[in-house]
Amino acid sequence: DTGVSQDPRHKITKRGQNVTFRCDPISEHNRLYWYRQTLGQGPEFLTYFQNEAQLEKSRLLSDRFSAERPKGSFSTLEIQRTEQGDSAMYLCASNKGSEKLFFGSGTQLSVL
Amino acid sequence: AQTVTQSQPEMSVQEAETVTLSCTYDTSESDYYLFWYKQPPSRQMILVIRQEAYKQQNATENRFSVNFQKAAKSFSLKISDSQLGDAAMYFCAYRRAGGSQGNLIFGKGTKLSVKP
Numbered sequence: 069d070t071g072v073s074q075d076p077r078h079k080i081t082k083r084g085q086n087v088t089f090r091c092d093p094i095s096e097h098n099r100l101y102w103y104r105q106t107l108g109q110g111p112e113f114l115t116y117f118q119n120e121a122q123l124e125k126s127r128l129l130s131d132r133f134s135a136e137r138p139k140g141s142f143s144t145l146e147i148q149r150t151e152q153g154d155s156a157m158y159l160c161a162s163n164k165g166s167e168k169l170f171f172g173s174g175t176q177l178s179v180l
Numbered sequence: 181a182q183t184v185t186q187s188q189p190e191m192s193v194q195e196a197e198t199v200t201l202s203c204t205y206d207t208s209e210s211d212y213y214l215f216w217y218k219q220p221p222s223r224q225m226i227l228v229i230r231q232e233a234y235k236q237q238n239a240t241e242n243r244f245s246v247n248f249q250k251a252a253k254s255f256s257l258k259i260s261d262s263q264l265g266d267a268a269m270y271f272c273a274y275r276r277a278g279g280s281q282g283n284l285i286f287g288k289g290t291k292l293s294v295k296p
Contacts, residue, residue, distance in 0.1 A: 071224075101282030110184075110271045110286025111225070124280055157223065161282055169282055171225040 072172035074160050080178045081150055088146045089175045093162030100143050101169070102135055103159040104128065111159055117143060150179045182207045184274050186287035193262045194295050200247075201257045201290050203272030211277035214248065214255045215284065220268040228270070231255065233277075259292075267294045 073092040081087050093100050098119050103111035114133070116124040119140040129135075132150075137143040147154055157176045161169040183206045193199035205214070216228040231239045231248050238246050243260045259266055269291050273284040 099281070101280075103282075108288065110273070110289055111284070112286070113283050116280045116282050124283060159223075159225065161225070163281055166281060168227045168230070169225075173223045 072160055072162050072170050074158075074172035074175050076175055077173065078176045078178075080180065082180050083150060083152060085150055086146065086148045087150055087177065088144050089158055089177075090142060090144050091160030091162075091172060092142045093160070094164075094170055095141075097162035097164045097170070098140065099163050099165075100137060101161045102143070102145050103161070105157045105159055105174070106155075114145075147177075150177075152179050155179045182209070182274055182276065182285050184272050184285050184287040186272055186290050188290045189288070190291045190293070192293045192295060193259070193266075195262055195264060197262055198258060198260045199262055199292065201259075201270050201272075201292070203255045203257070203287060205253050205255065205272070205274050207253070207274065207276070209276050213275045213277065214246075215273040215275070216244070216246070216255075216257045217271045217273060217286075218266075218268045219271060219289070225271070229257065262294050264294050264296060267292055 075090045100117045102114040105111040115135050117137040132148045135145045157174040159174045161171045163169045185204045212233045214231045218226045218228050229241045245258045247256045269289045271289045272287040275284050
């Protein structure tokens with residue numbers, strides 16, 4: 069078990085392009101969370117999956133953002149038509165039941 | 181809406197000394213959870229300590245302890261015998277009871293430096 073894995077670690081894209089990030093949770097964890105962390109701020113909750121069901125979505129998750137967890141294992145977060153304001157670190161976390169969260173090392177997105 | 185405020189953007193401590201990081205929060209809920217997370221340069225958030233609001237006893241985890249003042253809505257973290265590996269960003273976080281474990285509200289963080 070190597071913990072929560074996120075790919076890629078860094079992503080540079082041009083404004084208007086689509087980007088997709090992947091999160092692989094710890095294998096037995098049925099709950100998965102996405103966050104956005106901008107410079108100088110704490111993480112902000114985006115969305116939550118229990119198995120393959122997306123049970124919570126923050127108002128921060130605009131129409132350009134979509135997250136999936138098709139088989140209840142890995143998850144993807146897609147941002148369409150990226151804007152400079154989307155530049156941030158995108159963190160993923162997972163847990164099982166009421167156990168503590170385990171975080172990945174994040175994907176740092178830079179939109180030029 | 182709930183908010184979490186960390187008023188110290190940066191703190192510094194000498195190795196082996198004690199440091200206290202401050203956190204205040206605002207909520208109208210009576211049942212909730214409070215957390216301190218550490219984020220080292222590796223970027224991976226690590227849970228340091230957790231406090232249930234209904235418990236009056238302050239949580240302790242080895243060299244880390246909290247001073248939870250529910251009426252004052254204050255939740256400070258004390259690090260004793262500071263070590264070089266304690267250098268990191270520290271985030272205070274709030275979660276209401278009944279919500280998902282990951283629906284946390286974080287403060288802006290305090291950057292802790294440890295001097296040898």
